[in-house]
Amino acid sequence: MLQELIATGFFVGRFRYAPGTVGTLLGIPLVYLFAFKWWLVAILGIFLYLVGFWACSYVVDMRKESDPEDVIIDEVLGYFLSYMLIEPTLESILVGFFTFRLLDIFKPYPINLFEKLPKGHGVMADDAIAGLINSVILFFLFH
Template sequence: MSRVFATFFFIGYLKPASGTWGSLAALPFIWALHELGRIFLPFELGGPLLLSVALVLTFFGGLKATRLMTAGGDDHDPSEIVIDEVVGQGIAILPVSIGAAGVGADVLALYPGWIVGFLAFRLFDIWKPWLIGRADRRGDALGVMLDDVIAGVFAAFVVLIAAGVSHAIVMV
């Protein structure tokens, strides 16, 4: 089961660029969680709340699955492990989920935020500047998960900045 989870239902075995495939596969998962929260939780921010809870649970499940998959091996971050990309991509899209819920819009109507979040997350995940690189260099399962969490946070800031710029342009 840890292999199924860590590879996000074997998406991690797609080549080339398994991390990009994992990030792409995360998008429908993120959308579904937002919609389920919106439908089943009886308050305005139900979508982002369910998404946030799922991301926290996925982080800890991914941490455990990554530990199990890398135990005793030489490679601390095999390319087929993409559950970290799922978490990071979810964090990058979280501002879009919050924004859609806050204004009562369809989350897919904010598609520019999805595009910016995807591209910014992939950029930070591949480039690994500053704290992202430090987390990656830990050489353990926590580093595998943490570098993508930080990349997701950086990408979420880019999404917020892009939305601010976009809204400022529209207001002019």
């Protein structure tokens, strides 16, 4: 039960419309509070990945689905990692939200390779890579 609670963002992922977008919105307070130093983003990102992997692996096994729609911890992680290279501002939070959603929805190469990993890694890794790629995009846009 705890794993499902974490994986779904305290069941926010069960929101009927656009759960991935809602999950990304959950990342905004995390970015605002903790994304002011790259090393803090790295440490918290690793922690989120490990907890998310644990929770997602449980949900994937339980439901026999490779990436359940209501699992949103991966979007929270990916959006948070988008601020590895820049500090958040109102403008970068808005632009980063849209660029991350585009990367997450369309999953261009090499992001699409990571969703093929097994269990929780397949759920978490593609969004983590999308977030890191988004961080590079935001760096070039805002520096």
